[in-house]
Amino acid sequence: MSGNGHVIEPFNEKEYEILEEYRLTEFTKIVIARNLISGATKYFVLEEKLNRKERELIKEVMNRLRYLVIKSEDYDIEKLIKRELMKVCKDKKVRQKLFYYIRRDYLGYGPIHALILDPNLEDISCNGVGVPIYVWHRKYESIETNIVIKDLEYLKSYIRSLAAKCGKHISSAFPVLDATLPDTGYRLAATLEDISSRGPTFTIRKFRERPFTITELIADGVIDPLIAAFFWVMIENKRTFMIFGATGSGKTTLLNALLTFIHPSMKICTVEETREINIPSKNWVPFVTRETYAIGERVGEVSLYDLVKVTLRYRPDYIIVGEVRGEEAYVLFQAMQSGHGGISTIHAENLESMMNRLLNPPMNIPPQLIPTLNFALHISRVKISNRVARRVLSVWEIHSVDSFYKLAEWDPVNDTFIHYLNKSEVLERVAEQLGQSKEELWEEVERRAELLDYLARNKIVEYNEIVKWVYSYYRDPHATLRSIGVHIPKISVRALTELDKVIAVSQEEEELKGNMSEEERRALVSKVRREIARRLRVER
Ligand SMILES: Nc1ncnc2c1ncn2[C@@H]1O[C@H](COP(=O)(O)OP(=O)(O)OP(=O)(O)O)[C@@H](O)[C@H]1O
Numbered sequence: 001m002s003g004n005g006h007v008i009e010p011f012n013e014k015e016y017e018i019l020e021e022y023r024l025t026e027f028t029k030i031v032i033a034r035n036l037i038s039g040a041t042k043y044f045v046l047e048e049k050l051n052r053k054e055r056e057l058i059k060e061v062m063n064r065l066r067y068l069v070i071k072s073e074d075y076d077i078e079k080l081i082k083r084e085l086m087k088v089c090k091d092k093k094v095r096q097k098l099f100y101y102i103r104r105d106y107l108g109y110g111p112i113h114a115l116i117l118d119p120n121l122e123d124i125s126c127n128g129v130g131v132p133i134y135v136w137h138r139k140y141e142s143i144e145t146n147i148v149i150k151d152l153e154y155l156k157s158y159i160r161s162l163a164a165k166c167g168k169h170i171s172s173a174f175p176v177l178d179a180t181l182p183d184t185g186y187r188l189a190a191t192l193e194d195i196s197s198r199g200p201t202f203t204i205r206k207f208r209e210r211p212f213t214i215t216e217l218i219a220d221g222v223i224d225p226l227i228a229a230f231f232w233v234m235i236e237n238k239r240t241f242m243i244f245g246a247t248g249s250g251k252t253t254l255l256n257a258l259l260t261f262i263h264p265s266m267k268i269c270t271v272e273e274t275r276e277i278n279i280p281s282k283n284w285v286p287f288v289t290r291e292t293y294a295i296g297e298r299v300g301e302v303s304l305y306d307l308v309k310v311t312l313r314y315r316p317d318y319i320i321v322g323e324v325r326g327e328e329a330y331v332l333f334q335a336m337q338s339g340h341g342g343i344s345t346i347h348a349e350n351l352e353s354m355m356n357r358l359l360n361p362p363m364n365i366p367p368q369l370i371p372t373l374n375f376a377l378h379i380s381r382v383k384i385s386n387r388v389a390r391r392v393l394s395v396w397e398i399h400s401v402d403s404f405y406k407l408a409e410w411d412p413v414n415d416t417f418i419h420y421l422n423k424s425e426v427l428e429r430v431a432e433q434l435g436q437s438k439e440e441l442w443e444e445v446e447r448r449a450e451l452l453d454y455l456a457r458n459k460i461v462e463y464n465e466i467v468k469w470v471y472s473y474y475r476d477p478h479a480t481l482r483s484i485g486v487h488i489p490k491i492s493v494r495a496l497t498e499l500d501k502v503i504a505v506s507q508e509e510e511e512l513k514g515n516m517s518e519e520e521r522r523a524l525v526s527k528v529r530r531e532i533a534r535r536l537r538v539e540r
């Protein structure tokens, strides 16, 4: 990925006020600065320049390597480069610099190499020829960089080489690409030529190497323990939901975090275009779509639609679709109708537009299937005192196309959540199914919330650690809660009140009959106690 079809604008101290600077490597510095006249913030990649001699040395090393690499494919390429560098350059510092540039241009990402390296960036977008590359910075949001690709042919060949890195293909016949970069797992979307008026474009969506876990989201205030615990109970009981929001709002991140609650015995099928979902369970079949490049043919192509249909044959407890966009949504709803659990994300700015997308082409969900979707969670980027954050804005329970209830919402003034979760009708149905009262199941939600709150407060954020706690809870909730100092009362206050009521009624009845001995009364009390304890599923 070498060449000079791009320009890197130098940093002019007189025009800018520096907001922040940091080093990515010994040879790469990032400066984020505000223009003194326009006030606009800009991201500068400043790399130590190569002189003519150094450029020639690189050419020489690359010429030597071309011959060598072909002959010995399984050599460590970086080692080979270093060895050849030793032969042409004695100065260690210069050698390191040359190595940086060779790695950048031949193994790395050339002009945007530094952007790939910077962990503060979430998105890298090139919107065409002659316009600066933009990045989404965690702290400064969308900002312009000092990198501009100025040559059309260069940009095209750069995009082709990115596609090749992913083992994919992009050409005038197939000008749109959605792929995963192999070394980082970052997502690449690209277009060639006519699709966009400014010419070819690409966007790289960077993922954290370690996705956010549920306790991190709780600690950050994205979701609160009670909503998370509510979905824990719902996931355990195979209920269905969708996460909706704008592009990059954190839908997939939230989905992944909630999937930690999947019961280890459940059979899961996931369907995605690019691999993003991760599930702790071993009983999991991940499907990924495959594209074809044959003109006018779909032979060999495997679409989301095909794959969701295939999953049905696996009889999974849950079908999880990374993101629904087209006709595969219909298959997912049919599967949910026939009793499978289903979870997905969908791009929509609000509940109404989510419904519209579901009901209209290409998804075409018949209105009578909408109630098979139990819940919808809205996630969004929000600003909290000048900081960008993500928040679950609302949680909805869906009853039909035109009847849905808010179960929780985010209060932007206090940055807290307001709940009506215990009003959920689905909760009541799940409780019925489990032979419990709604109140009892709600207490269960509260207990799980306590556990999640404990984990978040104690900074237990490692994925594997959380999975251990969740599994331990599934195995033995009492022991797990005891270990964090939460004791489930042998019999709850509510149960005791209920018990008193039952006894009072029975006594009244018996007194009316006037034939209940003290012994009979005690037997009755213990029978009622046993019954209540059974219903509460608590230890005696
Ligand atoms: N709670 C969070 N805090 C900070 N960064 C987050 C959070 N959630 C997600 N992100 C980051 O935001 C980016 C987008 O997240 P994610 O892929 O989950 O969004 P999405 O809504 O699924 O996007 P898309 O519309 O492209 O599918 C990622 O880089 C991710 O690491």
Ligand SMILES: [Mg+2]
Residues within 6 Å of the ligand: 251, 252, 253, 323, 345
């Ligand atoms: Mg997503």
